[in-house]
Amino acid sequence: MMEDHLTLDIEAAEFIVDLSNVVRNTSLGVGVARLSRFQGLLDALRRFARDDQVLVYAVADRSLLHGAGLSGQEEAVLQRWARDGLIEVRPVADDRILEIAHLRDRMIVTDDAYKEYHRFHPWLVGDCNRFLSPYPDPRRPGAVAVRRRVIPKFPEWELSLVEEERELKDAGLRGRNAEQRRRTLLGRLWECPVRDCPLFGRPLRAIQPVARFTGRGAVCPDHRLPLADRGRAPRRAQVKVLVDGAVVTRFTLDEGRAVSVGRAPVRAGVALMSWLGAYPPTSMSRTHVELMCEADRVVVRDVSTNGTEIRRDGGLTRLSPRRWHPFSPGQEVVLHESTVLVLSGRRRYFNEADEAPPPPPSHVDPTTIEGKNGRITGSRQTRRRTRRR
Ligand SMILES: [Zn+2]
Structure with a gap:
């Protein structure tokens, strides 16, 4: 169900989707506009993020809901999503998408180059961790894939022309x-x-x-x-559990409340037992770590028998036992070589080892970059859901 992947909780959302752009992307199949392209995109993002429950924050132009080429049934679906607070609908979506992505440091899924915004948002240009673009998957007929994309710097004259068409009324802000x-x-x-x-x-x-x-x-x-x-x-943070590189579950930390994580925490907590296979690593303690969201950061504490490491800047550091340590986006708390915890919403999607060379500075680059080995993780079904409340 597409609904299962929609959220307006920016903490939980992994990507921001330019919904109108995707639905109108004619390279993804025949017809002016098709909601099925969005379904295809969600499948692609699940594979890309190696996360069957991947959550997106989708923003649509208002015009998409009325006479943009979708069927009446498709329009009704979008209208229901908007009513239920699953997507945002704006008279013009672009500015809003850029605002949210910038404030919350998320990747944007789109084909648009947002030319008229380059002066206001210089971060748009030249960053290979900012944009994903959907395209027809050459290995799966009818399916969609995503690849990273760098927006090139356009010649100044070109920018000026586009800007003249735009009213810059809130430039002072x-x-x-x-x-x-x-x-x-x-x-x-x-x-x-x-x-x-x-x-x-x-x-x-x-x-x-x-x-x-x-x-x-x-x-x-x-x-x-x-x-x-x-x-x-209250501050919240989302934590994802990765086993063998794939997301198997996620949970939410509410401010000020410590959460235990381990094979099978003695008191309430997040039990990882069911995702660890038939022979769960005995080096993982029943209660291995505790995590807590504070007003301005997330902290982690090792309470295990065999110790916990944290991976940051490519190196592993052992946590001193029973002491709280800061845990930041992009870092991994390593419970076992197979099992790590990461914070949701990091913009950089790959470990250094996975990092493919950045695609050429053009949005028609030929390189496909997916999750490691492009592996599909459909066999691992997660059962906890901590979205919309
Ligand atoms: Zn209102």
């Missing part, structure tokens, strides 16, 4: 100070004056989508009205 301010506003709970607002209405969603931040402060992206600040939002 895009300085560095403004960006700092928006980041501090991310950790708040917001309420929309429109009571039944699906995003910020009453009762407030425990997990809110990203508000829109303008010169007036936080604004409801739906109603364009200022949002009232309802206090600090």
